[in-house]
Amino acid sequence: MQTSLKSKLLLVLAAIFIISFTPQKSYSQWIPTKGKNGTLVTMKYGEFNQYYDPTGKLINNSSKFSRFDIDVFNITGISQSVAFFTKFGFAKLTNQTPSGTTSSFGFKNPSIGLVYQISPGPPVMGLELEANLPLHFPRDQDPALDADFATYSIGFTIGNGMRLFRMPSYYSAGVKYKFRGAADAGEELSVYFTLGSSFNKYTSWYATIESNRGLNGNNQSSTKLSGAIVQKISKSMSLSFGTEYIVAGKNVSTGPSLFLGFNFGY
Numbered sequence: 001m002q003t004s005l006k007s008k009l010l011l012v013l014a015a016i017f018i019i020s021f022t023p024q025k026s027y028s029q030w031i032p033t034k035g036k037n038g039t040l041v042t043m044k045y046g047e048f049n050q051y052y053d054p055t056g057k058l059i060n061n062s063s064k065f066s067r068f069d070i071d072v073f074n075i076t077g078i079s080q081s082v083a084f085f086t087k088f089g090f091a092k093l094t095n096q097t098p099s100g101t102t103s104s105f106g107f108k109n110p111s112i113g114l115v116y117q118i119s120p121g122p123p124v125m126g127l128e129l130e131a132n133l134p135l136h137f138p139r140d141q142d143p144a145l146d147a148d149f150a151t152y153s154i155g156f157t158i159g160n161g162m163r164l165f166r167m168p169s170y171y172s173a174g175v176k177y178k179f180r181g182a183a184d185a186g187e188e189l190s191v192y193f194t195l196g197s198s199f200n201k202y203t204s205w206y207a208t209i210e211s212n213r214g215l216n217g218n219n220q221s222s223t224k225l226s227g228a229i230v231q232k233i234s235k236s237m238s239l240s241f242g243t244e245y246i247v248a249g250k251n252v253s254t255g256p257s258l259f260l261g262f263n264f265g266y
Contacts, residue, residue, distance in 0.1 A: 032077035038265045040073045046257030051095050054147035055185065056220040056251035064096040065143070065253060069108070075115070087111040095143045104141035109134055109150075123160040128176070129153070149182035159194075169197035186218025204230045214250075222249035228259070237264040 032038050044067075051065035052058055071089035078084055088110040094103040113130035130153045136146040159172035171194065178188040189212070196206030207227035214220045228242025240261040246254045 032075060032083060032265070034077045034079055036265060037074060037076045038263070039075075040071075040261055040263045042069075042071045042073070042259055042261040044069045044071075044257050044259040046255060048253035048255040050253055051143060052220075052251055052253055053144045056214070056218070058251070059095065059143060066094045066096075067257075068092045071108075081117040081120075083115045085111075085113050085115065091145060093143045093145060102143060104143055104145050106137045106141070106145050107135070109136050109146045121160055123158050125156070125158045128155040128157070130155075147180075149180055149185055151178050151180050153178040164195075164197045167197045167199070169195070171195050180218065184217045187215045188218055188220075189213050189215060202232045204232075206230070220249075220251045222246050222252045222254075228261075236266065237262075239263075 046067050048065045048067075049063075050058065051063050069089060069091045071087065073085065073087045075083050075085040088107065090105070090107045092103065092105045094101065109132050111130055111132045113128060115129075116127045118125040118127060132151045132153075134146070134148050134150050153176050155174055155176035157172060157174035159170060161168065161170045163169060173193045174191070176190045178190070180186055180188070190210065192208055192210040194206055194208040196204060198204040205227065208225070210224045210226070212220075212222045212224070224244055224246050226242065226244035228240045230238055230240045232238045240263065241259070243256055243258050245256045246252060248254065
């Protein structure tokens with residue numbers, strides 16, 4: 001895969017990685033050059049008719065729940081096949097019910113992790129290790145801002161560049177297993193498939209289908225569709241605008257969200 005295409009895929013797949021409620025999707029087969037960084041700042045807003053806490057408990061059946069998130073993601077190449085990433089952000093949650101309105105605002109649980117490129121391809125393959133730590137603030141507010149337990153995950157991804165209708169394109173697929181660091185909190189298995197392509201040298205798109213299933217005491221599951229238009233504004237910067245929709249779920253809030261992302265490398 002050419003270096004320019006790898007850089008482009010990194011930008012798009014990093015955007016895909018961070019826009020989810022939880023980081024099920026992975027881009028770990030693509031690694032930035034040693035000493036180089038990629039940063040993504042994403043804003044997302046969604047409204048839902050039912051509100052569930054992070055463990056899948058229904059808080060109110062007749063509420064209007066809205067959530068606004070700002071996330072910052074950074075990945076740094078530390079060798080030709082290994083990269084280190086961090087992710088942090090904050091959110092404002094509002095729950096409107098017939099009896100009143102409650103809201104909370106603060107930092108979400110941060111994540112740290114490593115990605116390892118197993119094979120430079122084709123196809124390109126990678127592994128990802130991630131820890132999401134229960135360090136959010138404030139705590140003990142209604143509605144709950146984030147989970148009060150840590151999660152640890154391992155993921156495998158495969159993908160490659162290709163031609164779709166004569167346009168430069170790519171696919172990426174992956175599976176991730178997540179462990180919840182609390183008694184009886186359960187586990188989670190996630191799979192996804194992404195297809196992306198370029199309209200021209202400045203504008204591209206991607207679409208993703210994703211399935212998450214709770215296991216061993218985790219009563220949550222969901223199926224999500226998402227997609228975005230990515231506009232390159234300079235050699236190292238791009239903007240993405242898109243939507244995601246949890247079309248079906250068990251013990252999770254379903255509905256659409258809109259997001260705007262700003263991605264740059266240095």
